[in-house]
Amino acid sequence: MVRLEPRRGRLIIHAFNRKFEWVIEPRYWRNPIIGVILWLAIPLIIIGISQIFPISVLSLISTLIFANILCMITIPLTVQVIGTGRVNFGPHFFAAIGGYTSALLSKNFGLSPIATLPASFAFGALIALFLSPITIISRGLYFVLITLLLPFILLEIAYWQSEIFGAETGIPGVPILLDTGNVFFDSVAYFYLSFVIVLLFLFFADRVLRSRYGFLMGVINEDEEVAESYGINTAKIKIPTFTLTSGAMAIAGWFIAHYYGSFTGPAWLQPSFLILILLTTTLGGKGAIYGVVLSAYVIASLREITRVTFGELSIVVLFIILLLLLYFLPEGFWGLYRKKRYREYFPSIKIRRG
Amino acid sequence: MLDVKNVKKRFGGIVAVDDVSIKIEKGEIVGLIGPNGAGKSTLINLVSGFYYPNEGRVVFGGEDITWKKPFYRAKKGIARTFQNPRLVGNMTALMNVLYAIICKNGGENLTLHEASAEAIYYLDLFGLLKRRDVLAKDLPIYEMRLLELSRALALKPKLLLIDEAMAGLNPAEAENVSKLITRIREEFDLTIIWVEHVLRILMRSVERVVAMHYGKIIADGTPQEVSRDQKVIEAYIGEEI
Ligand SMILES: Nc1ncnc2c1ncn2[C@@H]1O[C@H](COP(=O)(O)OP(=O)(O)O)[C@@H](O)[C@H]1O
Ligand SMILES: [Mg+2]
Numbered sequence: 001m002v003r004l005e006p007r008r009g010r011l012i013i014h015a016f017n018r019k020f021e022w023v024i025e026p027r028y029w030r031n032p033i034i035g036v037i038l039w040l041a042i043p044l045i046i047i048g049i050s051q052i053f054p055i056s057v058l059s060l061i062s063t064l065i066f067a068n069i070l071c072m073i074t075i076p077l078t079v080q081v082i083g084t085g086r087v088n089f090g091p092h093f094f095a096a097i098g099g100y101t102s103a104l105l106s107k108n109f110g111l112s113p114i115a116t117l118p119a120s121f122a123f124g125a126l127i128a129l130f131l132s133p134i135t136i137i138s139r140g141l142y143f144v145l146i147t148l149l150l151p152f153i154l155l156e157i158a159y160w161q162s163e164i165f166g167a168e169t170g171i172p173g174v175p176i177l178l179d180t181g182n183v184f185f186d187s188v189a190y191f192y193l194s195f196v197i198v199l200l201f202l203f204f205a206d207r208v209l210r211s212r213y214g215f216l217m218g219v220i221n222e223d224e225e226v227a228e229s230y231g232i233n234t235a236k237i238k239i240p241t242f243t244l245t246s247g248a249m250a251i252a253g254w255f256i257a258h259y260y261g262s263f264t265g266p267a268w269l270q271p272s273f274l275i276l277i278l279l280t281t282t283l284g285g286k287g288a289i290y291g292v293v294l295s296a297y298v299i300a301s302l303r304e305i306t307r308v309t310f311g312e313l314s315i316v317v318l319f320i321i322l323l324l325l326l327y328f329l330p331e332g333f334w335g336l337y338r339k340k341r342y343r344e345y346f347p348s349i350k351i352r353r354g
Numbered sequence: 355m356l357d358v359k360n361v362k363k364r365f366g367g368i369v370a371v372d373d374v375s376i377k378i379e380k381g382e383i384v385g386l387i388g389p390n391g392a393g394k395s396t397l398i399n400l401v402s403g404f405y406y407p408n409e410g411r412v413v414f415g416g417e418d419i420t421w422k423k424p425f426y427r428a429k430k431g432i433a434r435t436f437q438n439p440r441l442v443g444n445m446t447a448l449m450n451v452l453y454a455i456i457c458k459n460g461g462e463n464l465t466l467h468e469a470s471a472e473a474i475y476y477l478d479l480f481g482l483l484k485r486r487d488v489l490a491k492d493l494p495i496y497e498m499r500l501l502e503l504s505r506a507l508a509l510k511p512k513l514l515l516i517d518e519a520m521a522g523l524n525p526a527e528a529e530n531v532s533k534l535i536t537r538i539r540e541e542f543d544l545t546i547i548w549v550e551h552v553l554r555i556l557m558r559s560v561e562r563v564v565a566m567h568y569g570k571i572i573a574d575g576t577p578q579e580v581s582r583d584q585k586v587i588e589a590y591i592g593e594e595i
Contacts, residue, residue, distance in 0.1 A: 215456065215457075216457060219442075219453055219457060222442045222444075222445075223440055223442065225404060225424070225440065226440050226441075226442070227425075227457070228403070228404075228423065228424035228425045228428065229402065229424060229425075229428050229433065229434060229509075230425075230428060230453070230454050230457035230458055230509065231425050231428035231429045231457060231458050231509070232425055232457050233423070233425045233426075234425065235423075
């Protein structure tokens with residue numbers, strides 16, 4: 001069935017009648033190895049930081065988990081912006097849909113987190129599918145307004161039907177994902193779990209953006225009419241992109257519900273959360289999924305630092321810092337990286353005249 | 355090849371294209387002239403699918419495409435340029451053409467090498483080969499126009515719609531563009547609708563001219579006939595035709 005065939009500098013894997021070839025190049029191993037070591041050492045780093053600064057280990061870890069939640073929303077959002085050519089101002093709406101779906105299904109029907117995961121993805125995607133015509137009929141400010149209204153409508157519904165949605169108290173009693181009794185151990189495990197989800201998101205987003213499909217998405221992002229004049233059926237790309245990425249955002253809601261053990265819509269449907277999401281996306285860099293991860297970590301950390309140092313003024317200070325960052329880094333964090341490697345992104349071709 | 359039947363396009367109170375019918379045969383090169391706001395660009399948009407008419411039909415190659423989307427028409431062989439060049443500014447000239455070629459092929463059945471070779475061919479045709487690594491937004495308007503033409507040609511169209519290739523060019527550049535268009539038409543066996551504001555530039559390049567004014571066709575004939583037409587002279591009152 002599976003047979004390994006080591007060759008010089010190559011490993012050939014025969015599996016299921018197919019042949020996979022893996023080129024072994026140790027010179028490319030350094031960065032991944034450093035990355036994995038850093039990744040495994042994160043709890044130690046956190047303990048180290050908490051020894052130096054007066055911040056508790058648990059709040060540090062929950063900051064990192066919050067960063068991962070931001071990533072779970074902003075990575076799909078970034079892909080969505082590329083594939084639809086429009087900025088969705090209601091990403092937290094889809095996250096809340098996922099949260100409510102998970103919370104209601106587990107509370108009312110006793111579904112386990114394993115079952116609510118596909119359910120929240122599917123329900124988020126279904127709602128997005130119903131809404132997806134807006135990516136065709138509206139653009140610019142109209143699209144912004146429509147998507148901006150969605151979270152407010154859901155918020156109103158949550159208050160109106162408060163027996164179902166629990167309004168400000170939320171829906172309690174959602175089964176949590178991990179429970180070993182040791183709080184520190186649990187939060188570290190939550191961190192790794194959310195991080196694995198983020199890595200999966202990154203992996204899928206990267207694959208999609210590098211695929212043939214991603215290529216066409218890039219053209220739509222540049223100019224939809226030009227894309228049509230190239231013979232691209234833009235609707236056939238915009239609708240699946242909008243639907244699937246919104247479903248992915250709902251997974252963030254799933255994680256929130258099963259991490260906190262409850263889902264409180266009014267806490268997540270706030271404009272301030274939307275602003276954090278949009279700032280993360282913008283600071284990451286246009287269409288840069290890796291930049292977005294970095295900026296989610298920077299923003300979550302800054303939020304925590306300002307919270308402990310500035311107290312009531314923290315939000316104001318945070319937004320001022322972020323606006324300054326935005327001013328000095330108009331192309332985001334990814335822009336810094338890209339500037340250094342400018343040539344790479346504009347491949348040129350050498351031609352010899354015959 | 356193209357049969358536009360009684361199309362009408364309204365924008366609010368304005369009737370931009372009013373009951374226009376034109377028939378264009380395969381291999382023809384037709385100049386479309388008219389003063390500003392005559393509805394020329396709107397007609398191009400109706401044929402390329404960026405607008406849908408309020409009344410009338412558009413038939414291309416025997417098929418009614420009135421309600422077809424732009425991408426469908428592009429696939430059927432209608433390519434266009436835009437009055438204000440619409441290139442991807444942050445990409446090089448080469449990549450602009452390359453993207454068109456790859457997209458046209460659905461991104462399949464074509465290696466990057468083949469596509470690049472093709473892109474280079476189309477750039478060279480318009481003398482843009484030396485400028486292949488310049489970002490599109492850094493090109494002067496003349497080269498932007500040429501790049502738009504080479505991109506449209508790279509889509510291997512049957513019908514090419516050119517919306518004002520000469521606006522903003524000096525006489526030498528305009529002369530060169532008109533030579534190139536004549537050349538590609540012969541070389542690629544194209545049917546061309548060529549919109550210009552003034553007729554003088556088209557005089558030697560086209561065999562037939564259609565003049566529009568306030569959304570209506572006011573003259574249709576050889577360049578000489580149209581330039582002497584009383585209605586056309588009145589439409590261009592005080593202006594050079
Ligand atoms: N998208 C639009 N919305 C409203 N009015 C338009 C639009 N496009 C064109 N028009 C109007 O239609 C008329 C014809 O415009 P156009 O076709 O661009 O003229 P031309 O290309 O011959 O200069 C003008 O009066 C213009 O204002
Ligand atoms: Mg015009």
